[in-house]
Amino acid sequence: MTNKFFIREAERTSGGTIDFSAWVVRSVMAISLFFLTTLSWAQPDYKEFSGNIKLDYRYFPNDGLDPRQENSFFSIAFEPEYVLEWNEGKQSLVFKGFGRLDQHDSERTHFDIRELYWQTVADKWELSIGVKKIYWGVTESVHLVDVINQTDIVESFDGEAKLGQPMVHFSYPANWGTLDLFLLPYHRKRIFPGSKGRLGPTIPINDKNPVYESDAENTRPDLAARWSHSVGIFDFGVSHFYGNGREPFLFPGQDATGFTVFYPLMNQTGLDVQITWNAFLWKFEAIRRTTDFQDFNAAAAGLEYTISNVANSGLDIGLLGEYLYDSRDEAAFSSLDNDIFIGSRLAFNDTQSTEILLGGIFDVERSTKFMSIEASRRFGDSWKFNVEARIFEDVDPAEFAYFIRRDSFLQFSIAKYF
Amino acid sequence: MKYLSKTFVLLMLLSFGQAMAQSAEEKGLAVAKEADARDTGFGDTSTKLTMTLTNQHGQTSSRYMSNRTLEVEGDGDKSLIVFDSPRDVKGTATLTYTHKSGTDDQWLFLPALQRVKRISSNNKSGPFMGSEFAYEDLSSQEVEKYTYKYLGEESVNGVNSIKIERYPVDPKSGYTKQIVWYNADNYRQEQAEFYDRKDALLKTLTYGKYKLYLDKYWRAGEMLMVNHQTGKKTLLEFEDYQFATGLADGDFTQNSLKRAR
Numbered sequence: 001m002t003n004k005f006f007i008r009e010a011e012r013t014s015g016g017t018i019d020f021s022a023w024v025v026r027s028v029m030a031i032s033l034f035f036l037t038t039l040s041w042a043q044p045d046y047k048e049f050s051g052n053i054k055l056d057y058r059y060f061p062n063d064g065l066d067p068r069q070e071n072s073f074f075s076i077a078f079e080p081e082y083v084l085e086w087n088e089g090k091q092s093l094v095f096k097g098f099g100r101l102d103q104h105d106s107e108r109t110h111f112d113i114r115e116l117y118w119q120t121v122a123d124k125w126e127l128s129i130g131v132k133k134i135y136w137g138v139t140e141s142v143h144l145v146d147v148i149n150q151t152d153i154v155e156s157f158d159g160e161a162k163l164g165q166p167m168v169h170f171s172y173p174a175n176w177g178t179l180d181l182f183l184l185p186y187h188r189k190r191i192f193p194g195s196k197g198r199l200g201p202t203i204p205i206n207d208k209n210p211v212y213e214s215d216a217e218n219t220r221p222d223l224a225a226r227w228s229h230s231v232g233i234f235d236f237g238v239s240h241f242y243g244n245g246r247e248p249f250l251f252p253g254q255d256a257t258g259f260t261v262f263y264p265l266m267n268q269t270g271l272d273v274q275i276t277w278n279a280f281l282w283k284f285e286a287i288r289r290t291t292d293f294q295d296f297n298a299a300a301a302g303l304e305y306t307i308s309n310v311a312n313s314g315l316d317i318g319l320l321g322e323y324l325y326d327s328r329d330e331a332a333f334s335s336l337d338n339d340i341f342i343g344s345r346l347a348f349n350d351t352q353s354t355e356i357l358l359g360g361i362f363d364v365e366r367s368t369k370f371m372s373i374e375a376s377r378r379f380g381d382s383w384k385f386n387v388e389a390r391i392f393e394d395v396d397p398a399e400f401a402y403f404i405r406r407d408s409f410l411q412f413s414i415a416k417y418f
Numbered sequence: 419m420k421y422l423s424k425t426f427v428l429l430m431l432l433s434f435g436q437a438m439a440q441s442a443e444e445k446g447l448a449v450a451k452e453a454d455a456r457d458t459g460f461g462d463t464s465t466k467l468t469m470t471l472t473n474q475h476g477q478t479s480s481r482y483m484s485n486r487t488l489e490v491e492g493d494g495d496k497s498l499i500v501f502d503s504p505r506d507v508k509g510t511a512t513l514t515y516t517h518k519s520g521t522d523d524q525w526l527f528l529p530a531l532q533r534v535k536r537i538s539s540n541n542k543s544g545p546f547m548g549s550e551f552a553y554e555d556l557s558s559q560e561v562e563k564y565t566y567k568y569l570g571e572e573s574v575n576g577v578n579s580i581k582i583e584r585y586p587v588d589p590k591s592g593y594t595k596q597i598v599w600y601n602a603d604n605y606r607q608e609q610a611e612f613y614d615r616k617d618a619l620l621k622t623l624t625y626g627k628y629k630l631y632l633d634k635y636w637r638a639g640e641m642l643m644v645n646h647q648t649g650k651k652t653l654l655e656f657e658d659y660q661f662a663t664g665l666a667d668g669d670f671t672q673n674s675l676k677r678a679r
Contacts, residue, residue, distance in 0.1 A: 046679060050508055083679065092677070119677065126673060135533040160531060173671050230523070230672070235536045278521070279540040308541035309592065312614070316544060351471055351479055351548040353507070381479060382505045417505030 023186055023219075024113055024131070027166065046085035046092075053078045054415035058198075062406040066202040068195050075102040079114075090121045100155070105197030108154040114164045126171040131164035134182070136226060136239060138274040138283040139300040141322050141341035141361060142334065145270030145285050147241045148224060150188035157199050157404070159334070163188045177229030184222040187212075187244040187263065201250075201403040204258030210248060213264045213292070220244055220265075233277050239270040245291065247333050264291040279306050283322070298326040302341065309349075318345035324361070335401035338364045352378045367394035368401060386413040446566025446582045453605040454561050460635050462488045462665035466657040471549055474649040479504075481547055484679075487558075488665050494518050495558040496670040500678045501547075513675045514539070516558035527675045534672050543592025550621060550643040550652040552592055555612075563587055564596075574599040574609050575624065593620070606636040614647075621645050631661050 058073040077100040085092040096115040102108035117130025134148040143159050148167070155161035168183040192207050193200030214220040222243020229236060245266040250259040268289040275282040286299040302322030310317060326337040343359035354377045361370040371391040378384050388411040395405035469481040482502040487495050494516025501510045509529035516522045522539040542554040564584035572581050579599035586593055597611040607625055614620040627639030641654040668674065 048679075050505065052506070085679065089677075089679070121677070123668065133532045135531050138535075171673055173668070173673050178671075178673065228672075230536070274536055276523075276536045276538055279538050281536070281538060306538060306541065309544035312543070312592065314545045314548075316541065349545045349548055351473070353504070353548065378504060378506060381503065384506045415506070417508070 020186070020188060023166070024116075027130075028116065044084050044086045045088060047083065049080070049082050050418060051078065051080040052415050052417045054413055056411060056413045058409050058411045060198050060407060060409045062408065064198055064202070065403070065406055066195065069198055069202070070104040070196050073103050073105065073108075073198075075100055075108065077101075092119050093117075094119065098155075102197070105154070105194045107191055107194035107200075108197050110152075110154060110191065112152065112163055114162075116164070124172065124174075126169075126173075128167070128169040128171075131166050132169060133162050133164060134167075134169070134180075136237060136270065136272060137285055138235075138272050138281075139285050139302060139322055140283075140304070140320055140343065141302075141359070142285075142298075142300050142324050142336055144287045144298050144300055145237070145239055145272045147239070147246060147268055147270065147287075148182065148184065150190055150246050153190055153200075154193050154197070177227055180226045180228070182222075182224040184224065184243060185219065187218040187220070187222070189218070189261070190246070190248055198407045198409065199404050201259070205250065205261060206253065206257055206259060207248075207261050210261035210263055212244060213262070214244060218244065233275050234273065235276070236273040237271070239268075239272075241266070241268045241270075245289075249293065264293055266291045279308065280304070294328070296327045298324075298328075298332070300324045314349040316345075316347040316349060318347070320344065320359075330396070330398040330400075333400055335363075335368065335395075335399040336361065339368075340364060363396065363399075366396035366399065368396045368399055369393040370401075382417045384413075384415045384417065386415070387411070388413070442567045442569075443565070445568035446584070447561075449568060449580055449582050449600055449605070450561050450564070450566050450584070453600055453607070454559075456605050457635060458489075460489055460632070461662045462486070463637075463659050463661050464663055464665065465637075465659045468655045469547065469549055469551075470653045470655070472651045472653070481549075486665060486669065488667070488670055490515075494522065494560050496667075497558065498670055498675065498678055509679075511675050511678045513670060513672065514557070515670075516560065518560045518562045522557065525672055525675060527678070532676070534675060540590060542588060542590045550645045550650055551654070554586070554588075554591055554593075555623070555643070569597070571602060572599075577608050578602045579608050580605075604636060606638075619646055629658070631659055635661065 054077045056075045056077065060071045063071065080097045082095045083092065094115050094117055098114050099111040100108060113131050115132055117128045117132050119126060119128040135146055137143050137146045149162035149165045151159050152161040152163050165184060165188060166186045170181045172179045189207055189210055192205045195204065212218065220243065222241065224239065224241040226237055226239035243265065245263050249262040249264065251262060253260050266289055268287055270287045273284045281304040283303065284301045286297070288297050289295070300322050302320065304318055304320045307317045320343040322341040324336040324339045324341060326332040329337045339361050341359065341361045343357065346356040348354040355375065357374040359372045371393065372389065374386070374388045376384060376386040391408045392401065392404055395402050464484065464486040466482070466484045470478055472478045481504060484500050484502065486498045489495055497514050499512050501507045511527040513525045514522055524537050524539045526535050526537045528535065543552050546553050546556055564586055567583040569581040569583055572579060580602050581597065581599050583595055583597050585595050592614065593612050594615060594617045595613045598607055599609045600606070601608050606628060609625065610623040611619060612621040622644050624642045625638040626642070628636050629639060630636055637656065637659045639656050642651065644651045
């Protein structure tokens, strides 16, 4: 993008976006009104409250790049969930909240409505209105085609935690596959860790006042569609998204305020394929994203092979390998431009569901290595213990991940499910 | 006349001999077919179940889940299992399209990611949810999945039964053979023994608390699997089955997997 354009946009949009909480309150009030009238006569045939509370402790053995960054963090996360179904499950109301209180990081302390939607299921179609999470894709180490929800990057930097996305979602399953259509009327901003937090750039990011290419800013509706189908051993999906980008451009600011966040309008076409053949899962994902400022392609291809019930012990050993490509090279936000992922999943299939995950992502041309080990086990009927180590080694200065080169960490979690 | 009767006797003897020679395998298959035929036409069922795991020290832990099954004409059944507890796996669900021949199609729904993942159905012999039931013990019992041998009639658990041996066709099965006792009156299964790959007795499954539904279909209220090699056992208890609840293909799709409860 040109500087001229950028400055014009920045001036015009200073602090102008509509706040998500205000947007949600308005929407929820409208939806609640509808439900109060509907539910007053409908008799629910399923209702359940569930969720979990989790205590986390994270320790970063290396001091951060910024002296303000802390080394040890306690935090508490909670996830309440409420489901109401009536009319024999043909209609439902789903709520899933999320909140975290972090000892030091003011941005990691956050609350979100992950899901809050009403769904109606007819014989031939389904319609959902509200805040929802949609997952697309097949690969394990990157999630390229998965574009509907904004990434909750303070929650997990691997891109698997997502912010709730307001939408109207129409789904039409037929014998030629399933067609999903989305109208996404509100854009969620990507919020980065705070100044005391870790795993974020040390230069401040003006993430709460981003600049949008669209005049309608965060209220510009996005459109998306996906056709997916399963034929024999093939499962595939073809998708297209048009609207506000989820992944922002970051530009050095005009003054000392740090990075300016810019969301362009983008078109993204995606393809995901999985072939399930005996104990092999062959996976492929590819996207082409075009904006007025940058066009690129990215792809991931790999396989997962499971050796099941090793020596009749119940142990399953999954072996995973993926190649990751991104034509942006070192400009790729994920820093996964020409990398190889190797991983293993050990599932003991015991009463306590003991599992160990091992993984490493290695840059083919550069020295950068990301490694992780994660182990989990249930205690009693409803407690879960989890240990995780993430190691970032020899991160190349050319890559975006150079910011987190000193952020290897160890995490202990204990969760109570109810 | 004399000659004719001699030929007749000879033919009788021949055909009788032939019948004797075929009887073990063919009679076994016939029993399996009869049992299958008696269970054909149920349409669809749904039930909730409790699985109680007991280890060698007598400690127990429980799991709750629901199961929906749709009968598919000319092929294996479709089924959808949703876990309710342990609570950390609540909402996890599997969708299986069983096939009479070839591998089954199976999808797993992971609620935390809202992800539907196609998984390999290769794992036949592994334990289901840490229990003494292997995946193959709980999958749809299609006639084509075994070869058979008739062993005779005997009383088991006080019930007059037909005893047959059956051998899994799939080389990935964890068993060399199973011995199954069918109720001689109504062909429901009363007991089964499972022999491991070394041909040693591994497990015994006992069916109990049978109920008759729609005047035709027997469903066990209890299934107890005892592992003789480890001393562990698993009890499956079924709530009342509901038949013909109007389930259709549309209730066994990836969309329905995502919203299954």
